[in-house]
Amino acid sequence: MFEVIPEAPVIDRQTIHAALAGDQAAWDALVGRFSGLLWSVVRAHGLSGADAADAVQGTWLRLLESLHTIRDPDRVGSWLFTTARREASLLSRRRRGERLVADPADAESAGPWPAPAGQAHSDPALAVLRADEGRRLWRAVETMREPCRSLLLLAATAPDAGVRQLAGRLGMPSGSYGPTRRRCLNRLRTLLNAQEATP
Amino acid sequence: MTRRPPAIDDESLIAALRLAAGRDPVPAHVPAAARAIFGLRLPGAAVAVPVAVPAPAGVRSGQEGRLLRFTADELTVELEITPVDGLVDLAGQVSPLPCAGTTVEVRTPHLTQAREVSATGQFAVTGLPPGWFSVVCRRPEHSPVVTSWTRIRP
Numbered sequence: 307m308f309e310v311i312p313e314a315p316v317i318d319r320q321t322i323h324a325a326l327a328g329d330q331a332a333w334d335a336l337v338g339r340f341s342g343l344l345w346s347v348v349r350a351h352g353l354s355g356a357d358a359a360d361a362v363q364g365t366w367l368r369l370l371e372s373l374h375t376i377r378d379p380d381r382v383g384s385w386l387f388t389t390a391r392r393e394a395s396l397l398s399r400r401r402r403g404e405r406l407v408a409d410p411a412d413a414e415s416a417g418p419w420p421a422p423a424g425q426a427h428s429d430p431a432l433a434v435l436r437a438d439e440g441r442r443l444w445r446a447v448e449t450m451r452e453p454c455r456s457l458l459l460l461a462a463t464a465p466d467a468g469v470r471q472l473a474g475r476l477g478m479p480s481g482s483y484g485p486t487r488r489r490c491l492n493r494l495r496t497l498l499n500a501q502e503a504t505p
Numbered sequence: 506m507t508r509r510p511p512a513i514d515d516e517s518l519i520a521a522l523r524l525a526a527g528r529d530p531v532p533a534h535v536p537a538a539a540r541a542i543f544g545l546r547l548p549g550a551a552v553a554v555p556v557a558v559p560a561p562a563g564v565r566s567g568q569e570g571r572l573l574r575f576t577a578d579e580l581t582v583e584l585e586i587t588p589v590d591g592l593v594d595l596a597g598q599v600s601p602l603p604c605a606g607t608t609v610e611v612r613t614p615h616l617t618q619a620r621e622v623s624a625t626g627q628f629a630v631t632g633l634p635p636g637w638f639s640v641v642c643r644r645p646e647h648s649p650v651v652t653s654w655t656r657i658r659p
Contacts, residue, residue: 326548333543337536342524345531350520359535360636360656363614366539367637367654370546391516400658431517440525447522462522465529491515499512 344390351394361393387432446497454490550649553577575652593633599626610641
């Protein structure tokens with residue numbers, strides 16, 4: 307359950323400069339550092355493996371065309387995170403109304419593009435995606451009552467299960483899964499905030 | 506309209522739980538594809554960003570075609586996208602009218618197709634796979650202009 311996430315490569319100013327200068331190894335270091343995070347972010351939007359791969363690919367393509375405007379190594383992670391979330395959200399909405407659409411116009415209506423880096427930087431959602439925060443999150447889940455404990459465990463460990471399957475395994479009607487999940491996540495947020503208040 | 510939660514959104518909490526649980530590892534082809542696109546970088550190119558295209562009166566909107574417009578460096582690239590049997594046809598217009606020797610490259614992560622731009626500023630590529638694409642416009646004595654990566658789905 308609590309696997310030790312291997313040490314990711316450190317991304318510093320030199321890495322960014324090297325990537326901008328055409329150093330493939332530096333780019334590979336970026337990919338190595340952030341692939342796990344981006345994958346979990348887009349998959350959490352309920353995307354299939356193929357759609358998730360597509361959203362992650364788009365995120366890297368956008369970084370490739372924007373890296374020279376970011377430069378700050380501390381901001382690259384938050385920029386990738388924000389961009390991946392946006393791609394995943396566009397794609398999951400698209401899934402509900404299958405039609406040929408090109409994305410930029412939609413992206414415009416969803417907000418300014420590229421994402422304002424300052425806003426991305428202060429995003430508390432990114433902080434929770436660190437390894438030590440993940441362990442803290444799970445410790446909080448373990449203190450929760452049913453059905454939240456089982457629901458969150460299942461939501462996190464059965465990535466390809468649909469709502470009907472998940473609801474079935476929890477013994478609840480399909481229609482209850484979404485609202486229950488929302489309540490459980492609210493409860494989890496409250497627990498985390500309480501922990502922050504009393505460290 | 507639902508209000509955006511002030512703190513961590515649901516998807517990010519789920520993402521964090523999943524990341525820590527380690528049950529949904531990244532398939533190897535995903536980072537491999539990310540590493541491979543480094544070959545598509547175009548240092549020094551101006552990125553043409555999408556601009557809204559007002560729907561012309563009397564033209565039906567719908568599934569058949571879609572017009573995209575990108576601008577940078579006083580150059581506008583318009584792209585009309587038409588799905589054909591699960592693939593995509595792309596007809597482009599460069600304006601202002603380009604000088605002789607202007608070329609475009611229509612790029613996907615997997616293939617690049619080069620075209621000369623006609624004297625009237627037009628070019629076309631047919632049978633593209635759906636997915637991410639961008640168009641590079643190369644004019645003599647100018648830096649290349651490249652349209653921001655855009656996704657076309659069937």
